[in-house]
Amino acid sequence: MDINTKELKKNAFRVTKHRGLTASRVRVPGGYLEARFLSMIQNIADTYGNGTVHITSRQGFEIPGIPFADIPKVNALLQPIIEGLGINQEKSGEGYSAAGTRNITACIGNNVCPYACYNTADFAKKIEKAIFPNNLHFKVALTGCPNDCAKVRMHDFGIMGMTLPHYDADRCVNCGACVKACKRKSTGALETVNGKVTRNHETCIGCGECVLACPTRAWTRSQEKFYRLTLLGRTGKKNPRLGEDFIKWADEDSILKIILNTYDYVAKYIDTTAPGGKEHIGYIVDRTGFEEFYKWAMKDVTLPEEANVYKPLYWKGVKY
Amino acid sequence: MNHNEYLPFRSEIKEVIRHTDIEYTFRMAYHGDVKPGQFFEVSIPKFGEAPISVSGIREDSVDLTIRRVGKVTGEIFERYQGDSLFLRGPYGNGFDMENFRGKELLVIAGGTGLSPVKGVVDYFSSHMEETKGMTLIAGFKTPKDILFLEDFGKWKQAMEVILTVDCADDDTACQIGLVTQYIPKLKLKNKEETTAIVVGPPAMMRFTTQGLLDIGLKEENIWISHERKMCCGIGKCGHCKIDDTYVCLDGPVFPFTKGRKLLD
Amino acid sequence: MGYILNTKEINEVFQNWKKDSVIYAPILMKNGGAFSDTDSVHYGEIQSIDEIVFDQKSDFSFKEILLPISETLFYFTEDSVKEPEAPVKQAIIFLRSCDLHGVKRLDTMYLHNGAEDPYYKRLRDRVKFVLIGCKDSFESCFCVDMGTNRSDDYHASMELWEDGVRIDNKNPEWDELFAANCSKQADVIPSYVTETETQVNIPDSLSLDVMKSSMWKQYDSRCINCGRCNFVCPTCTCFTMQDIFYTDNGKVGERRRVWASCMTDGFTDVAGGGSYRQNNGQRMRFKVLHKVYDYKKRNGIHMCVGCGRCDDVCPEYISFSHCINQLEDAMKEVNGNES
Numbered sequence: 046m047d048i049n050t051k052e053l054k055k056n057a058f059r060v061t062k063h064r065g066l067t068a069s070r071v072r073v074p075g076g077y078l079e080a081r082f083l084s085m086i087q088n089i090a091d092t093y094g095n096g097t098v099h100i101t102s103r104q105g106f107e108i109p110g111i112p113f114a115d116i117p118k119v120n121a122l123l124q125p126i127i128e129g130l131g132i133n134q135e136k137s138g139e140g141y142s143a144a145g146t147r148n149i150t151a152c153i154g155n156n157v158c159p160y161a162c163y164n165t166a167d168f169a170k171k172i173e174k175a176i177f178p179n180n181l182h183f184k185v186a187l188t189g190c191p192n193d194c195a196k197v198r199m200h201d202f203g204i205m206g207m208t209l210p211h212y213d214a215d216r217c218v219n220c221g222a223c224v225k226a227c228k229r230k231s232t233g234a235l236e237t238v239n240g241k242v243t244r245n246h247e248t249c250i251g252c253g254e255c256v257l258a259c260p261t262r263a264w265t266r267s268q269e270k271f272y273r274l275t276l277l278g279r280t281g282k283k284n285p286r287l288g289e290d291f292i293k294w295a296d297e298d299s300i301l302k303i304i305l306n307t308y309d310y311v312a313k314y315i316d317t318t319a320p321g322g323k324e325h326i327g328y329i330v331d332r333t334g335f336e337e338f339y340k341w342a343m344k345d346v347t348l349p350e351e352a353n354v355y356k357p358l359y360w361k362g363v364k365y
Numbered sequence: 366m367n368h369n370e371y372l373p374f375r376s377e378i379k380e381v382i383r384h385t386d387i388e389y390t391f392r393m394a395y396h397g398d399v400k401p402g403q404f405f406e407v408s409i410p411k412f413g414e415a416p417i418s419v420s421g422i423r424e425d426s427v428d429l430t431i432r433r434v435g436k437v438t439g440e441i442f443e444r445y446q447g448d449s450l451f452l453r454g455p456y457g458n459g460f461d462m463e464n465f466r467g468k469e470l471l472v473i474a475g476g477t478g479l480s481p482v483k484g485v486v487d488y489f490s491s492h493m494e495e496t497k498g499m500t501l502i503a504g505f506k507t508p509k510d511i512l513f514l515e516d517f518g519k520w521k522q523a524m525e526v527i528l529t530v531d532c533a534d535d536d537t538a539c540q541i542g543l544v545t546q547y548i549p550k551l552k553l554k555n556k557e558e559t560t561a562i563v564v565g566p567p568a569m570m571r572f573t574t575q576g577l578l579d580i581g582l583k584e585e586n587i588w589i590s591h592e593r594k595m596c597c598g599i600g601k602c603g604h605c606k607i608d609d610t611y612v613c614l615d616g617p618v619f620p621f622t623k624g625r626k627l628l629d
Numbered sequence: 630m631g632y633i634l635n636t637k638e639i640n641e642v643f644q645n646w647k648k649d650s651v652i653y654a655p656i657l658m659k660n661g662g663a664f665s666d667t668d669s670v671h672y673g674e675i676q677s678i679d680e681i682v683f684d685q686k687s688d689f690s691f692k693e694i695l696l697p698i699s700e701t702l703f704y705f706t707e708d709s710v711k712e713p714e715a716p717v718k719q720a721i722i723f724l725r726s727c728d729l730h731g732v733k734r735l736d737t738m739y740l741h742n743g744a745e746d747p748y749y750k751r752l753r754d755r756v757k758f759v760l761i762g763c764k765d766s767f768e769s770c771f772c773v774d775m776g777t778n779r780s781d782d783y784h785a786s787m788e789l790w791e792d793g794v795r796i797d798n799k800n801p802e803w804d805e806l807f808a809a810n811c812s813k814q815a816d817v818i819p820s821y822v823t824e825t826e827t828q829v830n831i832p833d834s835l836s837l838d839v840m841k842s843s844m845w846k847q848y849d850s851r852c853i854n855c856g857r858c859n860f861v862c863p864t865c866t867c868f869t870m871q872d873i874f875y876t877d878n879g880k881v882g883e884r885r886r887v888w889a890s891c892m893t894d895g896f897t898d899v900a901g902g903g904s905y906r907q908n909n910g911q912r913m914r915f916k917v918l919h920k921v922y923d924y925k926k927r928n929g930i931h932m933c934v935g936c937g938r939c940d941d942v943c944p945e946y947i948s949f950s951h952c953i954n955q956l957e958d959a960m961k962e963v964n965g966n967e968s
Contacts, residue, residue, distance in 0.1 A: 155665045162665050208665065216698050218887040219871065220856060239873040240887070257663050260857040261698060261888070262671070262689070268660055367751070370744045371702050371884075372710055410705040411874035411882035415900055435900030451710075567903070594899050596870045596886070600743025603867030603889065604896060606919070608837060609927040614743045628840065629897070629905035629915070 048113055055180065057141035058116060061109065068109040069094070069119050072141060073130060075151040075169030075187070076104030082126050089122050103148040116140075131170055133177045143178030145323060151187040152195040154206075161189025162206030162253055163270045168297065175301050181311050182323040184279070185304065191231075191252045191273065198288040201326050202304055203275035207251025207294060209267035209351060214241045216263035223255035223264055230254050247353075251294065271351065274300055276358060277327040286327070286362020294351040303342045310341035327360065370599050373408055373451035379426055384512045387433040388477070389442065390420060393452065395427045400459030401484025402590055402618045405429060406598050408451045412440040416595045416613075418481035419455060420513075427455075430480040430512065456598035457617050460485050460562070464588065468560040469497040469553060471582075473544050473573050475504050475565025479512050481590050481617070482564045487516070490523040498554060499524040504544035504569070506531050511539070544569065548576040556581040563621075564590045574621055587621035630804055631817030632796040638810040639787075639794045640677045645806055646721055647676070650757075653694050654723035655687035656680050672722075681723060683789050686767050690863035690938065691724045695735060695752050701885045702748065705874075719755045723787070725763055726821060727770070727936040730777035731863030732758070737928050738866045757800065760786035762819035769937030771827045771950050777934040779821045786819035827937065829950050831921045832957040834964075839918070842959035844952075845910035851945055852909035856890030858916070858939035858949065864932050867891060891916055917952055 050060050058067045071086060086106050090098050095110030111119055120140035127134055127141065135142040149172050152158070154165030165187045172185055187204040188195035197203030219240045227235040234249040235242050242263075244255075251271055256264045271294045278288030292299070307326065314329050314337075315322075330338045335357040348354070380392040399422050407429060408414035415437040421428030433442045441450065460482070470489060474482050489496050501524060505511045508530055520526050527547050528539040544565075553559050559582055563573045570589055577587055593612045596602035605612035607627040619627070634642065646652055654675045661669035670687045672694060703710045724732075739749035760783035772778040784800040785807075797817040798807050808814070859865040867889040874882035889896060892912045897905040906912050924932035939949045 159664050164666065206665075214699070218698060218860070218869075218889070220890070220893055222855060239876060240871040240885075253665070258855075259663070260855050260890075261860050262661065262663070262669065263698075265658075265661055266665055270665075367745065367747045369712065369747045371747070372712070375708070408872070408884075410710070410884070411872050411879075413872040414870055414884075432900075434902070438900060592899055592903070593905075594897050596868065596889075599746075601738060601746055601866070602869065602886075603891070604869070608918075609923040611742070626837070628837065629911075 054144045057144060065112060067111050067113055068107050069111055071106040071126060072148040073105050074149050074173040075166035077166035078130060082129060085126055089119055093119050104150045105148050133174060135178060145180035146176055146183040149173055149185045150195055152189050154189045158189055160192060162208045165189050175305060181308060191250045198275050198278045199280055200278055200288060203278060203288045204300060205273040207271040207273055208253045209251060209271055210255050211265050211267060212242060213263050216261045217241055218261055220260060222258040222260060226254045226258035272300060277330060279325045279327055281325060284362050284364050286360045289358045289360055290355050291358060293353040294349060296349050299346050299348050302346050306342045306344050310338060373453045375449050376452045377449045385509055388512055390428050390430040392426050392428050394425060396425055399427055399455045402481045403455035403457045403459035405452045405454035409440045409444055410451055413437040416598060420480035420483045421487060422484050432477050454598060456613055460618050465560055466495050469555060469558060470499040471559055471561040473502045473563045475544060475569040478565035479503050482562050483513060486520060490520045493523050500551060502527045502544045502547050504529045508533050545572050545576045548580055557583060560586045562588045584621050589619055589621055589624045590617045630798050631815045632807045632811040633793045633813040633815055634796060634811045635793045636678060641810045642806055643677060650719040650721050652721045654681040657682050683761060689861050690731060691722050691728050692863050694720060694722055695749060699885055699887045700748060701883050703884055705882045707880055715751045721757045721759060723759045723761055725761050726780040727772045727777045727934040728863050729758055729760060729780040729782055730934045734864040734932055735866060757784040759784060760819055762786055762788040763822050764820045766822040766825040769827055769940040770825045771829045771935040771937060773823060773825050774829045775931060775933055775935035788820060827950050829953045830957060831953060832960055834960050835922050835956055838963045839956060839959050840914050841963045844955045844959040845914045848910040848913040849908045851947055852913055853945055854892045854894060854909050856893040857942045859890035859892055860888060861938040861942045863936055864934060921953055
């Protein structure tokens, strides 16, 4: 049996512990898909795999027990899924075409969740379109609000939804619901002054609890959507760590640009001898210094005037 | 704009009588008809208003006895010095003397509850001939809380007075015990005809009125006065509403037959 | 008189009205909902007919125009008080029949219950009403049972039909204006509903004894005392006074009133710590009986107009109409206990 494992991996199949059998990895950006694709996945598992599926930790499906010889047939069956999910593909009919950059994960977002400040699945798809396929090892995750159900701080790029709360003092009856909600559930950024509420923009994290609590719509959401971008969290054996706040009140375009810029930076500075050609971005930043990273990442980025940039950043994490 | 009932007028403080550390009577310049049991909305502009009962009525002034218990009354205590307060009112029905004239009269008051009824006591203490006898039971928490101590001497000359405190740790001139314990011992000439006024905290009024019914007073001969939150005093703000009754408009003085049905 | 106007013609009428009036109607607030990417419908000033939301119930009622959510009563300076200026313009308010009946409830409190309220009066005297006819009811409406599904108390009515905006005008001052701008005259009767999906039964036997029923207990834990039901209600009129001094000049300040809710904490607090109705079930009982029992004892009409907004807004899915429909059994329960 002769298999080029490098090409195998780039085609989203993997080397498994069972010699001769591979597993197909179906990436679902944002974890959001029409239910009709599930029967297609079932069909692949039943026809070429062992009839089981694993729901992956990155919101995909892994179909194990597939003989290497069946890869082309599996890729043919994957085609409608790849098209339906809007996956960037190099050649039609030949399956997924990336392995380095990981699936973009997201919480359920404002399709369902009352707390979410934006449509996480839509933004995930936008990022998918912009960065795939790519062999560099990037992890991006999105979460609707600072509750961070999607655990985005464990990713290279963590995106948390924010809303800039607008206050109409004329609609406020000083019931105190927002102040209480902010204090008990968030950062305590609100204070009652003279029977009206004042917001501390520095400590406000844009979670929207005030808007949810307000019974008179004195607090409303901003028309624009804002995001907090956390940077360079990671799991792994060496030095796992949580991502640090990089920008508060960032916009969608800036985030897209920063991610794309970082690909250029990594391409320039990656250790070419790294095992498997993969190196977490954080280790590269440790090597070049944060300022060099910042220079590359922020190239041609124009942030909204509300944005706060935190720098330089320092990470802690577990060291052995 | 039409007559604006919300606009307060400035009233000069003629005198301040300190009863306790936290209870003062402000003698305010006022000309006009006022009845005991009515109230004024008293304010320090920029700090707020509070409803305060009239505790004394003179030709050119009204007494407002204020207990320092909240933000507004606190400010009034801090800022009154040599100056004036803002008033609007009087509001509410007050005690109608016609209901008490020619009757054997029993007044039972707890704490600051003595304020709204003090005008009635004052009036009859100098017009005893208009009653068939009068008894006052006034209860306070401790000797330090006693209000209108200087008036009790005058009242004692005119009528039967029982001044009592819930508890005391020194020798005091007054008796110790709740107002309700004196009810069975009252020597009333004709219990069926006795008219009673009961004013005080809700629990005190509940037990006292029950005590009076128990000794044979008729419920239609009992009067009470309610204290509720009132922002406007004119039947608009809604805070004092109980069932279909607005305490500020229809009260605060109620015949017990009506008052006992007012369940919050 | 009845008229049928096309969009252009009705906007001509609006242009004319706007010379001395502000036109208020339910409008779409894009992203105005509490949740992200949701809209809301509130009252706002409009310029043309296409801004009016005819096909949805407004989340908040017209009430905030006559009774501002936060209203300055007067300003304090060192030793004087000064009332704010009254608005110069008249107002024309578009509203449905239930809300038009709500106006009567506001009038009852603010013009007749005790002294006349001058702030309400000066706004009220400047208002004219345009009825939005209801071809259908919404899910939570129960106007028919409250007798508020129809009103004749309007200056004009307006409805969108295929042939244009159908108008019934009762205000003689407007006849000339409508006639001058209209291509068609016709008899117009505003639509009204005769049946609603939600129905209520207020038992004749209802009395205060119902407060002893166990039905209120469920609300102790279900209700979160947020007050939304009061704030969206076209007939709730309670307020609280606020005195403030300006932080930049402590010598100057104002006294204002803001909407209050009998469901929230603090509504009954008296100085010194006294408070009534501590639990949410009893607050619910107080509110419900006010709406369908004691208001009528005092004023001859029920307070509730059956608009159903309180049902629509409750984040805990507590239905006011469902609560009313428990009253009959609750009366049986308390009467049974006594016998």
